Amino acid sequence: xxxxxxxxxxxxxxxxxxxxxxxxxxxxxxxxxxxxxxxxxxxxxxxxxxxxxxxxxxxxxxxxxxxxxxxxxxxxxxxxxxxxxxxxxxxxxxxxxxxxxxxxxxxxxxxxxxxxxxxxxxxxxxxxxxxxxxxxxxxxxxxxxxxxxxxxxxxxxxxxxxxxxxxxxxxxxxxxxxxxxxxxxxxxxxxxxxxxxxxxxxxxxxxxxxxxxxxxxxxxxxxxxxxxxxxxxxxxxxxxxxxxxxxxxxxxxxxxxxxxxxxxxxxxxxxxxxxxxxxxxxxxxxxxxxxxxxxxxxxxxxxxxxxxxxxxxxxxxxxxxxxxxxxxxxxxxxxxxxxxxxxxxxxxxxxxxxxxxxxxxxxxxxxxxxxxxxxxxx
Numbered sequence: 001x002x003x004x005x006x007x008x009x010x011x012x013x014x015x016x017x018x019x020x021x022x023x024x025x026x027x028x029x030x031x032x033x034x035x036x037x038x039x040x041x042x043x044x045x046x047x048x049x050x051x052x053x054x055x056x057x058x059x060x061x062x063x064x065x066x067x068x069x070x071x072x073x074x075x076x077x078x079x080x081x082x083x084x085x086x087x088x089x090x091x092x093x094x095x096x097x098x099x100x101x102x103x104x105x106x107x108x109x110x111x112x113x114x115x116x117x118x119x120x121x122x123x124x125x126x127x128x129x130x131x132x133x134x135x136x137x138x139x140x141x142x143x144x145x146x147x148x149x150x151x152x153x154x155x156x157x158x159x160x161x162x163x164x165x166x167x168x169x170x171x172x173x174x175x176x177x178x179x180x181x182x183x184x185x186x187x188x189x190x191x192x193x194x195x196x197x198x199x200x201x202x203x204x205x206x207x208x209x210x211x212x213x214x215x216x217x218x219x220x221x222x223x224x225x226x227x228x229x230x231x232x233x234x235x236x237x238x239x240x241x242x243x244x245x246x247x248x249x250x251x252x253x254x255x256x257x258x259x260x261x262x263x264x265x266x267x268x269x270x271x272x273x274x275x276x277x278x279x280x281x282x283x284x285x286x287x288x289x290x291x292x293x294x295x296x297x298x299x300x301x302x303x304x305x306x307x308x309x310x311x312x313x314x315x316x317x318x319x320x321x322x323x324x325x326x327x328x329x330x331x332x333x334x335x336x337x338x339x340x341x342x343x344x345x346x347x348x349x350x351x352x353x354x355x356x357x358x359x360x361x362x363x364x365x366x367x368x369x370x371x372x373x374x375x376x377x378x
Contacts, residue, residue: 008252009368010329011270011352015047015249015336018359023211023244024057030210030217031059034224036236039081041206042068044241045337049356049366051076054244060100062206062239066091073098081203081239083126083169085147087113096121103169103203106150107157114164124167124203125150131187132172134207138281139174141205152191166200168192173207175242178220181208185227193231201235202227210243245337250289251275251352255328256307263317264302266324271306273313274349276335277342280312289331291318304330308347345374 008014027038037059048071060079061072066088072080082095083103089112096102096118103124104110110125117123128149132142141148149170158165172184181204196202209215228236253270272279279286285293288304295301298319306313315332343351351369358364 008355008363009353009365011251011253011268011275012355012365013249013251013335013340013352014355014357014363015050015245016357017050017053018357019248020050020245021053023246023248024054026211026217027240027243028057030221030224034221034236035228036224036238037079039079039237039239040076040244041239041241042071043341044206045245046071046341047245047336047354048075049354058244059237062203063099066095069095069098081237083124092116101167101201101203103167105148107154107161110161110164114161117164122166122200123164124169124201125161125165127168127170127188127192129170129172129184129188129191131184133176133180133183134172134174136174136282141174142172155192158195162195162198165198167202168195168199169203169205171205171207173205175209175212176207177209177212177214178216178223181220182223185223189230196231196234199234201237202231203237203239206239206241208238208240208243209246210240211246212243242337247334249334249336249357251332251335251339253330253332253352255324255326255330257326258302258324264300264324265305266302266330267305267307268315268330269307270315270330270332270352271308271313271346271349272315273306273308273310274344274346275306275352276315276332276339277344278338279315285316286335287333288318289333291320293318295319300324306349308349310347345377348374350374 031038039060039062040058041062043064061076062081063069063072065084069082079100081101082099085105092113101122103126105126126149128151132140134140137143253268255266256269257267259265278284292298295317298321300323301319303317304315354367355363355365
């Protein structure tokens with residue numbers, strides 16, 4: 001259904017189709033210029049109602065388990081690449097039936113499932129290049145003692161499986177520019193390039209912040225072209241998640257109450273804990289339309305808080321030009337990637353509705369949530 005802003009449910013995620021397509025067009029440009037394939041990482045962006053648009057530009061999806069693989073297979077309809085730190089025996093047969101690429105996290109997992117691989121599966125293993133410039137360990141796949149990927153020291157079993165393995169996969173970035181990729185590649189090639197002659201493909205993973213304004217797109221194309229010149233027999237994949245949904249929409253919420261306890265506190269119908277968990281985990285502070293993240297910059301200061309019973313459900317302190325009143329709309333910017341995919345119904349809080357803003361300005365509400373989603377999770 002199409003609605004105007006006055007009749008929209010609250011809270012609600014609104015993805016702006018024009019902005020999404022702009023990101024996709026940039027990714028298509030990179031694919032064309034560098035002769036690589038870019039996949040949609042569902043762990044970062046899994047908005048099913050946008051798939052019709054996304055599949056026009058992207059080669060397929062990468063999944064982290066059965067449910068994401070099924071989403072890619074049933075709703076996206078192109079290549080399905082599935083990796084998991086450990087596959088469940090009860091799910092692997094179905095995964096193998098619908099996946100084009102299957103990437104194992106260890107040689108022991110490959111040994112366990114090698115006889116259940118089908119003819120159409122191209123098998124890869126995840127490599128830990130043991131290099132990363134990611135500063136937050138929670139998001140660092142190559143942190144010390146990481147469980148993700150096989151290190152050079154643990155690579156002694158490769159020869160046993162070299163006739164099965166067709167590709168290497170690494171993931172070492174988190175919202176970073178191309179210079180970080182260059183560092184990873186240097187380490188990756190130094191440790192593992194001697195094995196490339198037996199392979200068909202390399203997957204450069206995610207964390208490439210390609211659609212950010214300061215990202216060095218032409219430098220990325222140069223890096224990719226040079227890699228392909230060194231190894232012309234290898235097909236190259238990238239699988240960004242945040243780059244697809246980066247700055248493509250917002251979360252709109254409503255002020256429910258304003259209380260005072262030394263400071264003014266605006267309680268919203270959204271929640272950092274339930275709807276934007278990176279706010280608490282990173283920590284991360286969202287930009288708010290018309291407000292300053294500096295609580296002293298503008299005339300009226302408020303702490304914005306969620307509507308759960310969690311004491312720390314705080315979005316942050318902000319300042320505004322005008323006083324907030326009950327019923328005011330608060331628009332949290334850039335809330336499409338790594339938000340919808342992480343939402344919970346903790347404390348019985350409803351999940352935000354989801355909408356697509358069309359190029360003509362119409363807003364189409366595609367999903368509403370309520371009690372059924374809460375009860376189905378407990």
